[in-house]
Amino acid sequence: MRFRTPFLFALALLAYSVSAQSPQLHFPQRVEAGAAFSIPTSGSGAATLYIVGPGGALRRKIQLGTSLAFGADDLPNAGHYTAVLVGGSSTQSGQFDVVPSKPGRLSFLAKPSRLPVNRATGISGVVYLFDRFGNLALDPQPVSFDLSDGSGRTQSRTQASRNGVAWVRMDSAVKAGPATFQASVANVREKRIVQQVPGDPCSIRMTARASDQKVVLETDPIRDCSGNAVPDGTIVSFTETYQGSQSTVDVPIKRDVARTELPAHNGAVISVASGIVMGNEIRWNGGL
Amino acid sequence: MTIRSKLSSLLVVPALAVLLLSSTSQTAVHVEPMDSVGPRPIEAQTRSSIIRDYLAAWQCLNQATLQNRPDLLDPYFVGQARQTLGETIQAQQNLAIRTTYQDTSHNIRVVFYSPEGLSIELLDDIEYDVDVHAGQQALGSSHVQTRYIAVLTPTESRWKIRVFQGGVS
Amino acid sequence: MNRGFWLALLIALATVALVVAGTLWPNISATGTADAQAKLLGAATSPTGAVNNLLQQIARHNWSSAYATLANKSEFSESDFTRDLTGNYGSLRTYAALDGYDVHPLRASSDEAEIRATLHWASVVGTFDDLRDLHVVRSGDRWQVQWPVVKETRVPPQVIPVNYLRWDVIYRGAEDDWGAQDVEAPHVRIVAMHPVDRAGQVVIMGEILNEDVVPAFVTVKATLLGSNGNAIASEDSFDKISHILLPKQVSPFRIDFRDVRLSQIDSVRMQPFSTLVPASADPVIGIESQTLHPVPDSSLTGQLVNQSGQIVNVAHVIGTFYDHSGQIIWVADEYPSRALLPETPVPFEISVPADVSSKVGSYRVIASTFSSSRFQ
Numbered sequence: 001m002r003f004r005t006p007f008l009f010a011l012a013l014l015a016y017s018v019s020a021q022s023p024q025l026h027f028p029q030r031v032e033a034g035a036a037f038s039i040p041t042s043g044s045g046a047a048t049l050y051i052v053g054p055g056g057a058l059r060r061k062i063q064l065g066t067s068l069a070f071g072a073d074d075l076p077n078a079g080h081y082t083a084v085l086v087g088g089s090s091t092q093s094g095q096f097d098v099v100p101s102k103p104g105r106l107s108f109l110a111k112p113s114r115l116p117v118n119r120a121t122g123i124s125g126v127v128y129l130f131d132r133f134g135n136l137a138l139d140p141q142p143v144s145f146d147l148s149d150g151s152g153r154t155q156s157r158t159q160a161s162r163n164g165v166a167w168v169r170m171d172s173a174v175k176a177g178p179a180t181f182q183a184s185v186a187n188v189r190e191k192r193i194v195q196q197v198p199g200d201p202c203s204i205r206m207t208a209r210a211s212d213q214k215v216v217l218e219t220d221p222i223r224d225c226s227g228n229a230v231p232d233g234t235i236v237s238f239t240e241t242y243q244g245s246q247s248t249v250d251v252p253i254k255r256d257v258a259r260t261e262l263p264a265h266n267g268a269v270i271s272v273a274s275g276i277v278m279g280n281e282i283r284w285n286g287g288l
Numbered sequence: 289m290t291i292r293s294k295l296s297s298l299l300v301v302p303a304l305a306v307l308l309l310s311s312t313s314q315t316a317v318h319v320e321p322m323d324s325v326g327p328r329p330i331e332a333q334t335r336s337s338i339i340r341d342y343l344a345a346w347q348c349l350n351q352a353t354l355q356n357r358p359d360l361l362d363p364y365f366v367g368q369a370r371q372t373l374g375e376t377i378q379a380q381q382n383l384a385i386r387t388t389y390q391d392t393s394h395n396i397r398v399v400f401y402s403p404e405g406l407s408i409e410l411l412d413d414i415e416y417d418v419d420v421h422a423g424q425q426a427l428g429s430s431h432v433q434t435r436y437i438a439v440l441t442p443t444e445s446r447w448k449i450r451v452f453q454g455g456v457s
Numbered sequence: 458m459n460r461g462f463w464l465a466l467l468i469a470l471a472t473v474a475l476v477v478a479g480t481l482w483p484n485i486s487a488t489g490t491a492d493a494q495a496k497l498l499g500a501a502t503s504p505t506g507a508v509n510n511l512l513q514q515i516a517r518h519n520w521s522s523a524y525a526t527l528a529n530k531s532e533f534s535e536s537d538f539t540r541d542l543t544g545n546y547g548s549l550r551t552y553a554a555l556d557g558y559d560v561h562p563l564r565a566s567s568d569e570a571e572i573r574a575t576l577h578w579a580s581v582v583g584t585f586d587d588l589r590d591l592h593v594v595r596s597g598d599r600w601q602v603q604w605p606v607v608k609e610t611r612v613p614p615q616v617i618p619v620n621y622l623r624w625d626v627i628y629r630g631a632e633d634d635w636g637a638q639d640v641e642a643p644h645v646r647i648v649a650m651h652p653v654d655r656a657g658q659v660v661i662m663g664e665i666l667n668e669d670v671v672p673a674f675v676t677v678k679a680t681l682l683g684s685n686g687n688a689i690a691s692e693d694s695f696d697k698i699s700h701i702l703l704p705k706q707v708s709p710f711r712i713d714f715r716d717v718r719l720s721q722i723d724s725v726r727m728q729p730f731s732t733l734v735p736a737s738a739d740p741v742i743g744i745e746s747q748t749l750h751p752v753p754d755s756s757l758t759g760q761l762v763n764q765s766g767q768i769v770n771v772a773h774v775i776g777t778f779y780d781h782s783g784q785i786i787w788v789a790d791e792y793p794s795r796a797l798l799p800e801t802p803v804p805f806e807i808s809v810p811a812d813v814s815s816k817v818g819s820y821r822v823i824a825s826t827f828s829s830s831r832f833q
Binding site for chain 1: 622624635640648666670672703706738741742743744746759823
């Protein structure tokens, strides 16, 4: 009885002081990146607020009981943050998320950058959507894909993004040449150039004529099976076999044809090939 | 997908989970089956390597933010993720604070493997403990349960995280 | 005087003594050639002695002294003699050193003799041999060599237009801008592969095709895997491949693994590698008169003809040998020692193992070239 009253009084005093001085945080659960916001605080006295997360680290010295304002550039990186308020002899922590804003940038991966013509679903396009701060924009968005080739033909697809990504597959054109591949969402666009190159030679046909003591070999214009000219520089191999010996030469196509000279041997068998495509054979009888 | 690869995938993922559960860090890891991930089917070797590299990245992050050394991020982070984390560590250095991110459990689901094989996206329902220190003084700690989204891209020797974002709803 | 002074004096005296001894009684190793049988220069009192003296002069690059000892020097100039040995136009010979030689008398009489000399030249791509049958004649009390000079063709000064296609590449910068446009590596494909056991090693041979429309720098790496999936060994094709492939060009490759048997291997992982490089479709090399010689010669010979106007400093010839069913059974190569001048045939000879030679049904030869202005 002698000590109970002062003890109870001290306890009440302690409870009052704690309730009067403990800091309080009232963070919103979600904040949009790049948006200014403020949070109210309660309590009294000075305190220090730390905000940490993989996306950033901040420190503010605040006066409890006033609102704490954050500018548009304070928390640009989306992510999960932990707030720690250190005031007096106590700390309090809270958590909140910074969420991405609307898409402002695309990462557009168009592969391959070069492929043969007439390849079904040969071209793939993948788009990752980012806001202007580089955060992955996760809200579903319609993404338009357009592939235009030199003949004026355009393939268009629209895909809704999921988890910040959208993808599509397109066919390569019949006609060789550069194609423009564009991805767009709202008013954000990215373009890529896809080179559609001729395929393997469809057939290789050569002719031979005598010239002094040599045989001049020349192919017809070499085209792929879609009619595109096989590019200059493509190697064509000529082989001449005679009496247990042979002569070969690898010649680049120039202006659609491959041309060379080999020593003339009566009875020689001359063949032509490019890569794994074989052409015709000629038996040389002196040009007769 | 052939029967052999289906069987191997059925074995690889639970085996991986068991292996990771028994690691010295006692981090619980669950990985959802990857059979239905598209558009590109995930190769058996890729399935194990992306999980291995993703979990190693968390260890790497913990050490980097504890020691305030952005160079420790280089083995597992690249591009925007590396840049953002590096700036965070720089900010911590300026504030003379250190943080630790001790992951205690992962529930990982791969949601996208791009057609040309150059990017993989996964969602991770993760639990971790955050501790904030200023010098020797502990400022505060928190237990976090959130969802992370990560995009990994292949490099010469491993998959690296290019997009690393928490707070995903 | 202290101990340091006496030590310095002793070292100085020893140095002088050793220099005098080395001058008066030089070691055989000072001859400048690796031939164990090489002797110091002496009087050419025998056919073999005359040949030895000549070859040692050649090894030391004493062209004037070597030329002066010849019996037939009136038939050609000293520069012809020098060019015969050192090559011209920056060929392999130009940068080769005589590593040694073998001398084998063929016949001899009192006044003349025939000696076969095999000169072993060391070059940057390995050794090559130069076989010369030397006629040696007695002149008074000494013997002299008649050198069988090989006169290199001189191309007359002229302008030769070159208008073959050339590719250049503009690469993306070093900045990591994920998703930015880039040119990707050429598409190459291994179209044939055949592993064999040979002489205590595993040899993997095959062919690689550039199926793209751009030139490619290629190499092939192979990893041997055991039954447990672990890698036993890993090697690449090194120079048994033509590294620059123009569009639709095919190159053979050969990868050798020492101290491994095929029975140890469960599977092989092949990794072709290709990258975009600037290249030219010039020069065009004709490979004429290819002839396979059976045992005992067991070789493939032919001639390289540079059909373009640019001089080729070094050529690399690779032969692919197929059996009668078309499977690759051997890949071998050779570097001709002379430069390829325009329209001037240069012979080559690729050695083929005797056991392979008997199984060859067909073959294919390609040539890659190096010019000092570029590599192709």
